[in-house]
Amino acid sequence: PKRIFSGIQPTGAIHLGNYLGAISQWVKMQNNNEDIILSVVDLHSMTLPHDPKQLSRNILQMTATLLGCGIDPQKVVLFQQSTVLEHTQLCWCLSCICTMPRLAHLPQYKEKSKDLKDIPLGLFVYPVLQAADILAYKATHVPVGEDQVQQIQLAQDLARMFNSRFGETFPIPHTVITGAEFARLRSLRDPLKKMSKSDPDPKSRICMTDSPDEIVRNIKKAVTDFTSEVTYDQEKRPGVSNLISIHSFVTNKTVDEICSEAVNITTGQYKLMVADAVVSYLKPIQDKIEQYSSDPGYLKDILQDGRDKARNICANNLAEVEYKLGLRVKV
Ligand code: ATP
Ligand code: MG
The missing domain is CATH 3.40.50.620 (HUPs)
Structure with missing residues (x-):
């Protein structure tokens, strides 16, 4: 069994x-x-x-x-x-x-x-x-x-x-x-490392209990690269791809859908979209965590x-x- x-x-x-x-x-x-x-x-x-x-x-x-x-x-x-x-x-x-x-x-x-x-x-x-x-x-x-x-x-x-x-x-x-893209989310500070609870730098991760401000700040500061388009390539562009993976999970959109919707914006603008989506996805979960914590x-x-x-x-x-x-x- x-x-x-x-x-x-x-x-x-x-x-x-x-x-x-x-x-x-x-x-x-x-x-x-x-x-x-x-x-x-x-x-x-x-x-x-x-x-x-x-x-x-x-x-x-x-x-x-x-x-x-x-x-x-x-x-x-x-x-x-x-x-x-x-x-x-x-x-x-x-x-x-x-x-x-x-x-x-x-x-x-x-x-x-x-x-x-x-x-x-x-x-x-x-x-x-x-x-x-x-x-x-x-x-x-x-x-x-x-x-x-x-x-x-x-x-x-x-x-x-x-x-x-x-x-x-x-x-x-x-x-x-x-799915491959979720099995190893990467650190926001160093996309070659995995995101970890025990990483001494709290800006390296998005915690389920982070406030909206913290989430926006950490995603804004996420290390990407010098290309300003939003394209997905885990190997060559691990930083941006990590953000796309997160975005895809919280919106239920495919990576292709996301990239085609983001053709005209820069990674800087894209980060704000991702942050917004993460904040609204987490809100109801955060409320429940808080309820349970109080008991x-x-x-x-x-x-x-x-x-x-x-x-x-x-x-x-x-x-x-x-x-x-x-x-x-x-x-
Ligand atoms: P620590 O840094 O203390 O080891 P951790 O973030 O690695 O913390 P764990 O408690 O060791 O978390 O692992 C819990 C589960 O989360 C495991 O199944 C692990 O594989 C998974 N996991 C941990 N980090 C990631 C990540 N970056 N992406 C996807 N899954 C992860
Ligand atoms: Mg671990």
């Missing part, structure tokens, strides 16, 4: 990349009545130095954001990763079959560790935890942005290795990626309920893993 798992780190306000690449996909799948499990993966957001107070605020804020974006906790299992201990238990089991060179190759590790003097072990092993997140539920499909492809490949490899050593246990999870009691209830459902699913799977590994002694 098809089962979908995905997660998002409570490292801060989500941006349009998270929304286009991941969350809007989740909402679509939910509305198709698929079996879907979503986790606010708090343990992953401790892999870089963090502020505890900020993290606990972010967990609730992320929950409010997901609900505001249309995630329905009646249809989806929505929970906080650290409240389901099976994740770390399975992580340990998988880390005993994963090798260090395999992890050292992963691009996200290279990128996030490059400016650090002392690299926390957690940053190195977190892809194993990510594999555990997925495999604990025997998930078959993992909808993510393009930046996660190699991480999911690790989960696939570990599932295969476990199956071949200890007997058929895990289905091999498939990666599900949205932390409700958010906690949702997460608790989600935790119980998540545990119900993965407890049996972990028992099976423990039997296969010889951890459960039969007398």
Whole structure:
């Protein structure tokens, strides 16, 4: 049976990349009545130095954001990763079959560790935890942005290795990626990088909770190039193409429609059009996020309920893993 798992780190306000690449996909799948499990993966957001107070605020804020974006906790299992201990238990089991060179190759590790003097072990092993997140539920499909492809490949490899050593246990999870132009939104400051929550420059992204003024300002300042026409070419014109992708998503127009409507305007004028479209698209979502944020009691209830459902699913799977590994002694 098809089962979908995905997660998002409570490292801060989500941006349009998270929304286009991941969350809007989740909402679509939910509305198709698929079996879907979503986790606010708090343990992953401790892999870089963090502020505890900020993290606990972010967990609730992320929950409010997901609900505001249309995630329905009646249809989806929505929970906080650290409240389901099976994740770390399975992580340990998988880390005993994963090798260090395999992890050292992963691009996200290279990128996030490059400016650090002392690299926390957690940053190195977190892809194993990510594999555990997925495999604990025997998930078959993992909808993510393009930046996660190699991480999911690790989960696939570990599932295969476990199956071949200890007997058929895990289905091999498939990666599900949205349309190419949304799978990797780019930084507004540097179109060669992806848009990221943890980028120190807030002008590099459009957050779902940004005010209209901030949105207009950041899009106006978005780095493009020296050509003033509005044309789409991901390779040669990544900056403008990124704006066209965003515009296309929020207006539901195709890239061709957009470019033909913009033949007579400059990229400067075009930026204002995009900003307007983004502001009006986000308004109703922002209102809902704010409503949910004002009710932390409700958010906690949702997460608790989600935790119980998540545990119900993965407890049996972990028992099976423990039997296969010889951890459960039969007398
Ligand atoms: P961080 O910088 O803290 O890693 P992030 O922006 O990469 O934050 P994550 O919580 O790591 O966000 O990822 C959540 C989901 O959003 C993942 O499925 C990821 O692939 C997707 N995603 C992240 N950035 C983008 C992007 N620029 N374009 C499309 N999807 C993205
Ligand atoms: Mg990330």
